[in-house]
Amino acid sequence: MNQIEIKSSKKTTNLSFVDNIDAVLSLISQSNQIIFVDKTLKTSTKALSDFLDERIEDVFLVDRAEENKNLSKAEEAYKFLTEKNINRDHEIVAIGGGALTDFAGFIAATFKRGIRLTLIPTSLLAQVDASIGGKTAINFGNVKNLVGSFYVPNNVVICSSFLKTLDQQEYLNGLAEVIKHAFITSDEEVDFIFNNIDKINQRDEALLNEIIKKSVKIKADIVINDFEEKGRRKFLNFGHTFGHGIESSNLVCPIFHGHAVIIGIMMAIKYSMHKKLLSEKKGLKAMDLISSFDFDFSEIKLNTNEIFQFMKSDKKNYNSLINLVLLKGFGEPMLYEENNPSELQNFIGDFVEEFRS
Template structure:
């Protein structure tokens, strides 16, 4: 089993990565000395695949378990669904030593974590991410949130899980498109912090796309490790943690501009990374070759480079609705070289508009 420690004092926890890893959850919870009542939150797709089995395993270990499945998709990450879960928790009689267990992708993890953070002012929760995107990104670091109709993740908190349990086997039932979207965040980790890891990705493209266990374990382990080291230094995103948002400023705008219905998160982030790299080039921060290397890697992993469905005027306005905007200034994460990024608040509007035009031209750069 691969393990990554997230060192945050009394909020520290471990990330466990292995095949057939769901079997350790009951023992893990017994060692945590939580009480017997557990609410598993999943979506209808993942719940049917793994939820019933996990519920049975926990019940056999003496836990009192309720499985609640929400509708799959970003639309469920809202206050209405959170209210459903509060009601379920109250009816089940969860107290401050009970556990919410998030079994699913990023929507389930973000929503469950938000409910855990706010129910009775905070109860334990465990992340069991089942998509590559949630395994390498949303399950690690303690960001929990729900969406508002005017923006993504605008209502949330920083609240760390008690553990993250990653089962590689879950990726074998993952559709190819969902694998690719997770790879966007994996690529991001190499771009912002580790040139050697970026090279590893390029040297093992087929093994990763074929879901070979050793390759999957390595990219998940290293991605989690990179994110953990950043979170340890800046848990609540006051400075360094902002580098994890490389590609996300434009990416979130693309998601919102297309009503979260055309591009999934990783696809939007891939386009956003390419856009951020172009801004960096036009500002003289990185070379043409660096941009070309990133573009080539994004393409190798079957991810898009443009969003022709977007409206440039609307896209530009959405950039300023991002939760990381301070005093009407965007904290751009820009590329210096592979493995190194920097934060810049002084990007001329004409440069941003130029790049938005480039990434919304159909078939020009895909």
């Protein structure tokens, strides 16, 4: 078992990489733990199913986590914890993808002003992004992640064996964040992805473990020095202002977060080129890399006005200006305050028309 410590001003997170699901379960056998688990995951492996059946009185099931990541489900969770007489000596263990870890983290942060939290991310998205950095949130109204807090988990346990159960689009859902990390880090990281496209598509286990560790380290190194997102951590939002606009406009029929983000990354790349910040050579290389993976966008609705309106209400905005992360080069992200909203709206319209053509 490999371990990494992620230290912040709040607390230290112990991050463990384990080889198999049995090793995961051996770490969560304490009687003072309440287990939040994605309902679809409960029967994904016999070992996990048997374990949860034995602890069924301590299990809070969340069905369709993204759709139920809301105040109504939060109230249900608070009621469950209250009836179980849960106090600060207890711990929430969250087993699931990014939406589930977001939700469980929010509950842990707010119930009795904070109880212990262990995250066991089971999707690639959660392993490389959602479980690292202490962001928790629920959706409110039609806006994704509008209500939330920063709350550091005590432990994160990563096991790539969970990824074997993912279908291809859910796997690509997480790969979007891996690609994002490469774009904002260096030419070398981008070339590493380029040189391993076939193995990534084949889910080569050794390579996948290396990619997960690389992404975790990239994000952890940023978060350690800027936990509350006052500076450099904002670069992790590359593609996300556009992406959250897309995702929020599709909340009625939820789509993969990573698919919205990868479209958002394409938009950010093209807008960086439009603003003469990013060279055509680098921009086309970035687009070629993305097109090497078979993202299915067929179910995603792209409505220019809706995307733009949601971007205007994005929580990252400042001084009534839409805040974007753009690229000057690989490993050269920059913060950009858009003071010409009509130009941005026209760009979105042109992008949507081209994307659907």
